[in-house]
Amino acid sequence: xxxxxxxxxxxxxYGNYCFIDFIPVxxxxxxxxxxxxxxxxxxxxxxxxLMKKQILVSVDFTLACLATLTWxxxxxxxxxxxxxxxxxxxxxxxxxxxxxxxxxxxNKTTFDDIGVYVLxxxxxxxxxxxxxxxxxxxxxxxxxxxxxxxxxxxxTRPRTWSAAxxxxxxxxx
Numbered sequence: 067x068x069x070x071x072x073x074x075x076x077x078x079x080y081g082n083y084c085f086i087d088f089i090p091v092x093x094x095x096x097x098x099x100x101x102x103x104x105x106x107x108x109x110x111x112x113x114x115x116l117m118k119k120q121i122l123v124s125v126d127f128t129l130a131c132l133a134t135l136t137w138x139x140x141x142x143x144x145x146x147x148x149x150x151x152x153x154x155x156x157x158x159x160x161x162x163x164x165x166x167x168x169x170x171x172x173n174k175t176t177f178d179d180i181g182v183y184v185l186x187x188x189x190x191x192x193x194x195x196x197x198x199x200x201x202x203x204x205x206x207x208x209x210x211x212x213x214x215x216x217x218x219x220x221x222t223r224p225r226t227w228s229a230a231x232x233x234x235x236x237x238x239x
Contacts, residue, residue, distance in 0.1 A: 137191025
């Protein structure tokens with residue numbers, strides 16, 4: 067019983083420590099929350115590999131991590147690429163490289179593994195992308211209502227927001 071109590075005490079300690087680090091980044095927003103989203107997405111896809119009992123130092127992990135980060139970073143990140151390239155095109159190319167890896171690795175990486183990696187990349191990447199996009203949209207959820215923030219991060223005079231106006235401004239990124 068003492069071991070179980072120690073385990074939960076340790077988890078609680080580290081959970082509180084991470085909470086103290088997360089709140090200032092969340093309040094700062096901007097590039098800080100974008101970087102945090104990228105780090106958390108990379109950790110998320112590495113957890114998928116650990117659940118599948120795969121090693122992290124491999125070609126398939128590198129490609130899956132890049133595919134995840136393709137969805138996690140803001141759209142403005144791709145402005146240096148030619149205009150006809152999109153997130154979908156880059157993601158599709160990485161998926162094709164993952165599928166090619168099944169042939170080159172002589173089926174050590176299976177088609178089922180690639181399917182898990184691709185779906186995980188979409189799930190993790192879009193989730194963390196919208197975490198950062200929601201924070202950077204200029205509103206902060208507080209007590210069930212959405213309060214607008216000024217550029218300095220302070221609350222301004224509350225306005226009423228409809229779900230349609232919130233969705234059109236938040237998901238347009």
